[in-house]
Amino acid sequence: MTVVVLGLDALDPDLVDPETHPNLSLAAHRAIDTIDSVAGEPSTHELWPTIVTGLEPREHGLVLDDGVAWGNPVLDRASDVADYLLPDALQTRIGAWLLTNTDSDAFRTRATYYEEQGLSTLFDGREALPIGVPNYVVDPDSEDREHQLRRSLGDLFERDPEAVGGHTSADPDTFYEQCLEMLMIRVARTRRGLRGGRYELVFGYTSGLDLVGHVAYDAPDLQERAYAEADEFVGELRGDLDEGDELLLVSDHGLQDGVHTHEAMVAGTDPEMVEAIGSVTDVRAAVETELDENDHSPEPRVARERDGVGGEQVREQLEDLGYM
Numbered sequence: 125m126t127v128v129v130l131g132l133d134a135l136d137p138d139l140v141d142p143e144t145h146p147n148l149s150l151a152a153h154r155a156i157d158t159i160d161s162v163a164g165e166p167s168t169h170e171l172w173p174t175i176v177t178g179l180e181p182r183e184h185g186l187v188l189d190d191g192v193a194w195g196n197p198v199l200d201r202a203s204d205v206a207d208y209l210l211p212d213a214l215q216t217r218i219g220a221w222l223l224t225n226t227d228s229d230a231f232r233t234r235a236t237y238y239e240e241q242g243l244s245t246l247f248d249g250r251e252a253l254p255i256g257v258p259n260y261v262v263d264p265d266s267e268d269r270e271h272q273l274r275r276s277l278g279d280l281f282e283r284d285p286e287a288v289g290g291h292t293s294a295d296p297d298t299f300y301e302q303c304l305e306m307l308m309i310r311v312a313r314t315r316r317g318l319r320g321g322r323y324e325l326v327f328g329y330t331s332g333l334d335l336v337g338h339v340a341y342d343a344p345d346l347q348e349r350a351y352a353e354a355d356e357f358v359g360e361l362r363g364d365l366d367e368g369d370e371l372l373l374v375s376d377h378g379l380q381d382g383v384h385t386h387e388a389m390v391a392g393t394d395p396e397m398v399e400a401i402g403s404v405t406d407v408r409a410a411v412e413t414e415l416d417e418n419d420h421s422p423e424p425r426v427a428r429e430r431d432g433v434g435g436e437q438v439r440e441q442l443e444d445l446g447y448m
Contacts, residue, residue: 125368125420127411128318129327130311130361131175131257132354133168134334136378137389139351147359148351148373153391157403158377161188165384166377168334169231171404172258175374176245176327177238178408184243186233186259231258246408250415251422252325253317256310268313270306270330291338291382300336300346304353307332311357315364324420325411334379341382362393366425370394370414374407 132148137155140148159180161167167188170181181187235254238245247254254260256270283291307330314328333350340347358373365371372392378385390407392398400410414420 125366125418125423126318126321126323126370127325127414127420128314128361128365128369128371129325129374129407129411130314130358130371131172131327131329131374131376132333133329133331133376134337134379134384135354135373135375135389136337136380136385137387138378138380138385139347140389140391145351145355147355147362148391150362150371150373150391151393152395152398153373153389154398154401155387156390156401156406158386158388159404160386163188166386166388167384168258168331168376171376171388172231172260172329173233174404175376175407176247176254176257176260177243178246178405179243180405184238185241186237232261232264233259234264235260235262246327246411247325250325251323252327253323255313255317255326255328257327257329258331269309270332273302273306287382296339296343296346299339300350303332303335304350306330306335307350307354308357311361315361318361318364318369319425321425322422324415324422337379338382365393368418368420370397372397372407372411374404376404 135148137153140153142149142153158166158171159174161170161181167181170187173179173184173186174181177184235245235247237243238260245260246252247260254262256268310328310330310332314326317323317326317328333347333354336350337347340350362371370393372394373390375389378387378389388404390398390401394414397410397414400413401407
């Protein structure tokens with residue numbers, strides 16, 4: 125039996141309707157407190173380390189430097205020079221240019237950082253599978269399709285401090301399709317981690333909703349469509365749950381009119397776990413309580429009938445498609 129945590133970056137409690145989005149609201153859902161960065165709004169760079177450690181950004185140390193995350197070797201070296209030579213506003217613009225026009229990624233801090241800093245995480249001492257969690261990178265040399273798509277967006281997603289949401293897109297519809305592909309990939313990988321039966325904790329993450337939201341100030345229907353599709357994808361993950369499995373959805377902040385909002389969200393199949401989370405700093409403790417108080421030992425899973433689709437129906441479908 126497995127606890128599945130799915131991080132949906134920028135899932136906004138004000139945009140989730142239980143009637144329209146039953147799989148984004150699950151058995152219980154609520155808005156929770158988040159933490160603003162020095163830039164005045166919540167930051168993905170800071171908040172996912174907070175979620176996996178339970179510590180505020182100043183405690184875990186992965187913080188923004190005047191709104192720009194200097195969190196990898198390229199940007200670290202630039203920061204060393206910039207702190208001495210450049211005004212703050214120009215640092216921010218240079219950082220934005222680097223993140224738009226190079227392969228640098230501000231969310232690729234290695235998992236070894238935490239041990240080196242004497243910090244513990246939700247994953248320590250457990251049979252756990254982290255999938256794409258920002259600033260908790262287990263294998264820096266490994267990238268999945270979400271990483272590849274994000275790093276190749278080019279003018280589909282350019283940083284622009286003058287734009288409403290801080291970003292612009294040369295082709296919002298094409299951009300939307302790539303973002304939803306990212307979301308599908310990470311939900312699929314999370315489903316595979318669950319179905320494999322090898323882990324007590326599977327923690328997946330996707331930035332798809334956040335990316336769409338940053339350009340949706342110009343095309344609000346894109347954000348509505350993204351929530352509808354995300355609900356369907358999470359429904360497929362929900363359908364993979366066995367008795368005793370739990371699913372928790374977590375966001376780091378909301379996003380409306382292209383701008384991060386000051387509330388995050390949780391939703392879950394276990395109302396008690398949801399009730400225990402009032403802030404992004406509470407997620408770790410709530411998940412650990414569930415893992416400690418209930419048996420979530422990894423166990424092999426066997427194929428079974430799901431949602432009324434049995435073996436004979438599957439066989440008929442395969443025959444119709446010419447595979448049998």
